[in-house]
Every structure is written in structure tokens, then in C-alpha cells.
Amino acid sequence: MTLAEAEVCKDYIIKDVHIEDEDLSAFLFRLGCYAGENITVISRKNKNCVVAIKDARYNIDNHLAEAIIV
Amino acid sequence: MRIAMAGNPNSGKTTVYNAVTGRMERVGNWAGVTIEKKEFPIKKEYYSGREELIAVDLPGAYSMSPYTSEESITSKYIKDEKPDVIINITDATNLRRSLFLTTQLLELGIPVVVALNKSDINESKKNKIDIEKLSVLLGCPVVKTVATENKGLKEMMEAAVSLFGKEQKAPYSEKGVNLSDKKSVEEADRKRFEFVDSIVSKVETRTVLTKEINKGDYIDAVLTNPVGGLVIFAGVMFLVFWISQAKVGPFLADTLVGWIETFQEYIGSLMAGSSPFLYALVVDGIIGGVGAVIGFLPLIMVMFFLIALLEDCGYMSRAAVVLDPIFKKVGLSGKSVIPFVIGTGCSIPAIMACRTIRNERERRSTAVLASFMPCGAKLPVIALFAGAFFSDETWVGPLMYFVGIALIFFGALLINAVTGYKNRKSFFIIELPEYKVPSLKVAFLSMLNRGWAYIVKAATIILVCNTAVQLMQSFTWSFDVVEVAGDSILASIAHPFAYLLIPIVGVLSWQLAAAAITGLIAKENVVGTLAVTFVGLQNLIDTEEFALMEGAGEDVAAVFAITKIAALAYLMFNLYTPPCFAAIGAMNSELRSKKWLWGAIGLQMGTGYTIGYLVYQIGTLVTTGSFGPGFVGGLIAVLVFAGVIIYLINNTKKKMASEYTLNTGTL
Numbered sequence: 001m002t003l004a005e006a007e008v009c010k011d012y013i014i015k016d017v018h019i020e021d022e023d024l025s026a027f028l029f030r031l032g033c034y035a036g037e038n039i040t041v042i043s044r045k046n047k048n049c050v051v052a053i054k055d056a057r058y059n060i061d062n063h064l065a066e067a068i069i070v
Numbered sequence: 071m072r073i074a075m076a077g078n079p080n081s082g083k084t085t086v087y088n089a090v091t092g093r094m095e096r097v098g099n100w101a102g103v104t105i106e107k108k109e110f111p112i113k114k115e116y117y118s119g120r121e122e123l124i125a126v127d128l129p130g131a132y133s134m135s136p137y138t139s140e141e142s143i144t145s146k147y148i149k150d151e152k153p154d155v156i157i158n159i160t161d162a163t164n165l166r167r168s169l170f171l172t173t174q175l176l177e178l179g180i181p182v183v184v185a186l187n188k189s190d191i192n193e194s195k196k197n198k199i200d201i202e203k204l205s206v207l208l209g210c211p212v213v214k215t216v217a218t219e220n221k222g223l224k225e226m227m228e229a230a231v232s233l234f235g236k237e238q239k240a241p242y243s244e245k246g247v248n249l250s251d252k253k254s255v256e257e258a259d260r261k262r263f264e265f266v267d268s269i270v271s272k273v274e275t276r277t278v279l280t281k282e283i284n285k286g287d288y289i290d291a292v293l294t295n296p297v298g299g300l301v302i303f304a305g306v307m308f309l310v311f312w313i314s315q316a317k318v319g320p321f322l323a324d325t326l327v328g329w330i331e332t333f334q335e336y337i338g339s340l341m342a343g344s345s346p347f348l349y350a351l352v353v354d355g356i357i358g359g360v361g362a363v364i365g366f367l368p369l370i371m372v373m374f375f376l377i378a379l380l381e382d383c384g385y386m387s388r389a390a391v392v393l394d395p396i397f398k399k400v401g402l403s404g405k406s407v408i409p410f411v412i413g414t415g416c417s418i419p420a421i422m423a424c425r426t427i428r429n430e431r432e433r434r435s436t437a438v439l440a441s442f443m444p445c446g447a448k449l450p451v452i453a454l455f456a457g458a459f460f461s462d463e464t465w466v467g468p469l470m471y472f473v474g475i476a477l478i479f480f481g482a483l484l485i486n487a488v489t490g491y492k493n494r495k496s497f498f499i500i501e502l503p504e505y506k507v508p509s510l511k512v513a514f515l516s517m518l519n520r521g522w523a524y525i526v527k528a529a530t531i532i533l534v535c536n537t538a539v540q541l542m543q544s545f546t547w548s549f550d551v552v553e554v555a556g557d558s559i560l561a562s563i564a565h566p567f568a569y570l571l572i573p574i575v576g577v578l579s580w581q582l583a584a585a586a587i588t589g590l591i592a593k594e595n596v597v598g599t600l601a602v603t604f605v606g607l608q609n610l611i612d613t614e615e616f617a618l619m620e621g622a623g624e625d626v627a628a629v630f631a632i633t634k635i636a637a638l639a640y641l642m643f644n645l646y647t648p649p650c651f652a653a654i655g656a657m658n659s660e661l662r663s664k665k666w667l668w669g670a671i672g673l674q675m676g677t678g679y680t681i682g683y684l685v686y687q688i689g690t691l692v693t694t695g696s697f698g699p700g701f702v703g704g705l706i707a708v709l710v711f712a713g714v715i716i717y718l719i720n721n722t723k724k725k726m727a728s729e730y731t732l733n734t735g736t737l
Contacts, residue, residue: 009281009283011281019497021497022252023137023428024428024497026135026137027132027137027138027428028499029256029259030132030133030137030167030170031132031167032166032167032263034256034260036260038281040281042281042283042287043287043290043291045294045295045296046296047296047394047395048294048391048394048395048498050287050290050294050502052280052281054164054166054167054280055163055164055165055166055167055280056163056164056167056280056501056502057280057286057287057501057502058499058500058501058502059294059387059391059498059499059500059502060497060498060499061394061395061398061497061498061499063496063497063498064497064498064499067497
């Protein structure tokens with residue numbers, strides 16, 4: 001499933017990141033968002049959610065959440 | 071000897087740099103504040119020895135393989151210029167991300183000192199880092215620092231100095247990676263992260279995990295609420311303007327204006343015996359004109375102070391989150407809010423701040439639109455007109471900001487139509503930094519620094535322009551002293567442009583035209599030029615709006631000889647045309663495309679003219695029952711502008727349609 005469907009406050013392991021934009025996927029990689037890493041959804045709003053990757057929090061929109069397969 | 075500061079975005083490099091050099095470069099609690107390399111000698115108190123040390127502040131980078139323009143500045147500098155020592159500023163709260171870059175820096179052979187910055191935040195989260203062990207594992211000195219409180223910086227510098235000339239050994243090195251093969255690079259990076267994780271697990275003990283809900287999350291829930299967050303954002307911005315422009319600012323300005331007047335009178339009394347021309351040049355032109363601009367300093371400084379507090383506390387990224395869904399609809403990014411807020415102070419840093427926006431189209435659009443937000447230099451213009459024509463009514467100022475915001479949205483839609491915006495997925499990601507109590511000291515220093523820049527501008531560009539305007543209006547082309555004001559050099563230059571302004575102000579006024587032209591050099595000039603050119607006006611303005619004498623406002627209006635509606639239209643024309651040459655220069659360097667630059671200038675000129683025209687003509691129709699002078703001429707100008715835009719939009723549509731058939735044809 002995608003991160004957009006993930007439960008809040010539960011640990012997931014990223015299986016894949018489906019992003020064509022190579023720059024963006026390289027950027028996400030540097031932050032620690034790549035297959036094999038942990039990711040946790042901290043909270044969720046209508047159009048975006050807050051995630052914890054490594055030891056930082058990021059706000060991502062649903063487009064991006066849908067591109068992250070867990 | 072040069073010491074480079076490198077590290078992840080928002081790890082505190084510029085705060086360290088400012089502390090050790092005594093500079094006041096812009097800092098803020100979000101990722102990507104610094105976008106260019108800066109260097110300055112380090113203060114002697116931080117090291118012993120005679121040789122001069124230069125600190126080099128670099129934009130944040132997550133890795134040495136660059137993917138943003140800022141990151142490439144950093145990796146290029148370190149690889150090509152080879153600094154003598156690298157101070158790697160790391161965010162102690164996120165070692166697992168920070169040490170990725172650290173291990174890459176350690177591979178370069180240049181000695182590295184690792185500064186564990188934000189150690190205070192880390193300890194408040196009850197995290198422990200064994201620095202001795204970390205130092206052994208990395209093979210370089212590790213120092214705990216709290217840059218905001220100046221803690222550990224001396225030890226950090228001493229460690230850096232002790233490493234001069236030494237060779238750095240790498241604890242981890244990747245060999246045999248085929249850099250042209252994406253898979254191979256990714257595999258290598260993955261291994262590097264594994265190495266980093268293995269180090270972190272040995273040195274770090276956490277009692278509270280990052281994934282657990284904390285206090286900041288509750289604040290986030292409120293501040294980024296889709297509805298409540300918007301209300302809060304509007305409230306915060308309103309408070310900033312209300313305090314700076316209605317309360318504290320004007321109160322301080324009153325005092326300052328008193329001093330300027332006293333000074334002007336004093337110089338006036340000293341020059342009582344000199345020629346009327348010289349008297350007018352010095353007392354009215356130079357002191358009066360520059361004083362008019364300086365008088366606004368308190369408003370601007372209070373605003374800078376409040377904006378610095380906002381930038382420092384971590385709110386900006388939350389505001390970006392709240393506004394992203396709205397901005398996305400018009401093809402901008404949530405991050406566009408940062409330039410727009412900075413733009414209330416000055417358009418130049420605002421345009422430069424656009425660089426944090428990844429998507430090129432969103433970045434360019436934001437840079438084009440940022441100057442619709444009335445900047446500090448436009449405040450004197452707003453205040454002068456509000457005072458002279460609208461007896462300081464409180465709606466004038468806020469209206470100008472609201473119209474500015476409306477123009478940003480409208481302009482964004484126009485840009486979309488002209489450039490052929492396809493509703494492609496634009497991903498949004500922004501780091502939410504830890505909240506912190508904003509530092510009053512940082513805000514105060516930032517206020518002084520930006521205030522000083524304003525004074526310098528008034529004492530240079532504005533002074534020169536005012537003097538030039540005063541001279542040009544005092545002489546004819548044959549360098550005789552002017553007897554009829556309309557014969558002056560200034561009048562003859564401005565005269566042709568005055569015709570263009572008739573549809574906006576309803577009269578042929580070379581003075582208003584001259585002020586609009588000098589306003590393109592710097593917006594404060596509008597006030598200075600009006601003060602100088604309108605005979606008798608300088609006596610009434612008395613340096614600026616707050617000193618408008620009881621009832622004098624109406625007299626000023628009489629001197630201008632235009633209606634209230636015309637005044638409002640002329641004010642808006644000045645506010646929404648390009649802010650100044652410096653801002654156009656900043657746009658040029660950020661847009662990196664002549665096509666976009668000319669498009670931007672055209673859009674701003676066209677928008678300013680159209681809104682001035684509409685306000686004057688419609689306003690005049692409503693108040694008097696008929697259109698004002700220049701209705702047809704102005705209409706032609708506006709239609710030409712609209713025609714160009716429609717032509718461009720159609721062109722884009724055609725192009726997109728043919729691309730579409732091309733694409734579907736090849737399927």
C-alpha cells in the first residue's frame with residue numbers, strides 16, 4: 001500500500017519510492033526516504049501529512065505520500 | 071587560512087559564522103536560508119596566533135553529490151578551492167542524517183572538525199551522545215556547540231586551528247563506484263547510510279524516540295490546521311503590520327521626525343545668509359528629501375524586528391504548509407509564502423529567497439510576483455498619500471497589502487496561462503524544524519543591520535537622486551536659473567511621460583511623472599521627488615507624513631491638484647510597477663532567463679498601469695458620473711497590454727495542442 005493509506009503512529013518500512021523526477025528521488029534519498037528505511041506517519045490532514053524519517057519531521061502532501069510504497 | 075562551514079540545511083552554519091565573525095547575515099529557522107557563499111575574517115578572540123583566519127559560510131547540503139544549485143556551490147567550493155580546515159556543523163538532534171555528509175567530507179583529505187550543534191535542544195530531549203567515542207570512530211575532533219548561545223565555539227575554533235596542515239584519514243571510503251551508473255551510486259549511498267547508522271547506534275542513546283508524539287506536534291496540529299491555520303496566519307501578519315505601522319512604529323517615528331526637523335531648522339538658520347538656490351538645495355532638497363525617507367525608519371525597523379522573530383521561531387515552514395493547498399491551485403508552492411513575507415521588508419532578499427523552491431516554474435513565478443507585496447520602501451509613499459488625501463484613514467495601508475496579495479494570485483494565474491501550465495503533479499515536502507523561543511538578540515541585531523542598510527540607501531542613492539532632481543528642476547538646458555518651473559531640465563524630460571499618466575491622474579503633471587520615474591530607481595524617491603518638485607509642498611510635508619500639520623493635508627492635496635481617486639490610482643500605479651532597479655537586478659539573477667525577465671517587467675508595468683487606470687476611470691465614473699480625462703488613450707494602452715497577453719496565451723495553447731497531437735500521434 002502507499003503511505004497515504006498507512007496508519008498513524010505505526011512504523012512502516014519503505015518498500016519503494018515511485019518518483020520519476022530523479023532529482024527529487026535523490027533528494028528524498030539524502031533525507032533517508034528510500035527502500036529499506038523506517039517511516040512513521042505522525043499525523044494526517046486532508047491534503048497532507050507529517051512523517052518522521054530518521055530523526056526529523058517533514059510535512060509532505062498526498063501526492064508524495066501516494067508515491068511512497070510501504 | 072580559510073575555514074569552511076559545511077553541513078545540512080538549518081544546522082546553524084550561519085549562526086556559527088555570525089558569532090565568530092561578528093557579521094549579521096540572515097538567519098532563520100528553516101532549511102535553505104543561506105543561498106550563497108560568504109566569507110569574512112574570524113574575530114581574534116576565537117583563536118591565538120598571528121595568521122588571519124577567514125571563515126567561509128556555505129549553503130546547506132545533504133551530500134557532496136550536488137543536486138540543487140546551493141548544494142553545488144558548497145561541493146564545488148570544497149572540492150575546487152580546498153579550504154584549510156572544514157568545520158562540519160551537524161544537527162545533534164539528527165545525527166543519522168547529518169553524518170552522511172560528514173563521512174563524505176572526511177574522505178577529501180582536508181582536516182575536519184565536527185561541531186554537534188543544537189546540543190541544548192538535544193539534551194532537552196534527553197538524548198545522549200558519547201562524543202569521545204564518536205571522535206574516535208570518525209577520526210576527527212568532535213565538539214558540542216550551542217551556536218545561539220555562543221557555547222563551545224572557542225573550543226571548536228581551537229580544535230580547527232590545531233589541525234592546520236594535517237592530513238585527514240577517512241573512517242569510511244567508497245571505492246570503485248561507477249558514478250555514471252545510478253544504481254551503483256545508490257547502492258554506495260545505501261552502504262554509507264548503513265555505516266552512519268552503525269556509528270550512531272554506538273554513540274547515541276535516546277530515551278524519547280523521534281516517532282513519538284511530542285509537544286511540537288500539538289502546536290503543529292493547531293498551526294497547520296487547514297482552516298484554523300489560515301486564520302492564525304492572517305492574524306499573525308495583521309499583528310506584525312498593526313504593531314509596526316499603527317502602534318510602536320509611528321510613536322517612534324514622531325520622535326525621530328522631531329529631531330530631523332530641529333536639525334533642518336538649525337542648518338536653515340546657519341544658511342540664512344546664503345543664496346536662495348543653495349538654501350533650497352541643502353535645506354529642502356537634501357535634508358528635506360532624505361529626511362522624508364529617514365523619518366520612516368522606525369516603522370521599517372519595528373517591522374524587520376517582528377519579521378525576524380517570525381523567521382527565528384520556526385513558524386515559516388508551518389505557514390508554508392497551511393498555504394500550500396491554496397498556492398498550489400494557482401501554480402505556486404507553499405514555500406512561496408516565505409518570499410512574500412520577507413517581501414514586506416524588502417523585495418531583494420525576497421526574490422533571492424525563492425531559491426528554496428525546487429520546481430523551476432513555481433520558483434520563477436514567485437520571483438516575478440514577490441514584489442507585488444508592498445516593501446518597506448513603499449511605506450513612505452503609502453503614508454504620504456494616506457496623509458495628504460485621506461486624512462490618515464486606517465484603511466489605506468491595509469488595502470494596499472490586500473490588493474498586493476490579490477495581484478499575486480491574479481498574476482500567478484496569468485503566468486500559468488502564458489507559460490502553458492499543465493496541471494502536473496508538483497510534490498511538496500518541507501522539513502518541520504523544532505520550535506524555539508525566538509532570540510530577541512538575533513531579532514534586534516537583524517533589525518539594526520537592515521535598518522542601517524536603509525539609512526545607507528537614503529544617504530547614497532536617495533541623496534544623489536534628490537540632489538539631481540533639485541538641480542535639474544533649478545536649471546534650464548542652457549544652465550540658467552529657472553524662472554518658470556515648467557522650463558527646467560527635469561520638466562522637459564518628464565513632460566513626455568506625463569502624457570502617459572493622464573489616464574491615471576487626470577491631469578498633465580510633469581512633477582508626478584518625474585516622481586514615478588525616479589521611483590523606479592528606488593521607491594522612496596517618489597516621496598523625495600514630490601517634496602522637491604511641488605513648489606511649496608516641502609513646507610507642508612515637513613519631512614514626512616506624520617508631521618503633516620493639523621489640517622495641512624488638504625493643502626497638500628490642493629498643491630497636487632488631483633482628485634482623491636486620482637491620488638489613489640497614482641499611489642497604486644507606483645506600488646505595483648517594478649519596485650526598483652536593484653530588485654530588477656535580483657530578478658535577473660534568479661530567473662536566469664531574459665525571456666522571463668522581460669516578461670516580468672512587462673507584467674509589472676502592465677499591471678501597475680492597468681490597475682491605476684481602472685481605479686481612476688471607474689472611480690471617477692462612480693463619483694462624477696462620467697469618465698475622467700485620457701479615458702480613450704488609457705483604454706488603448708490597456709487593450710494593447712491585454713492583447714499581448716491574449717496573443718501569448720493563444721500561442722501557448724496552439725503549441726500545447728500541437729504537442730498533444732504529436733504525442734498522441736507517436737503512440
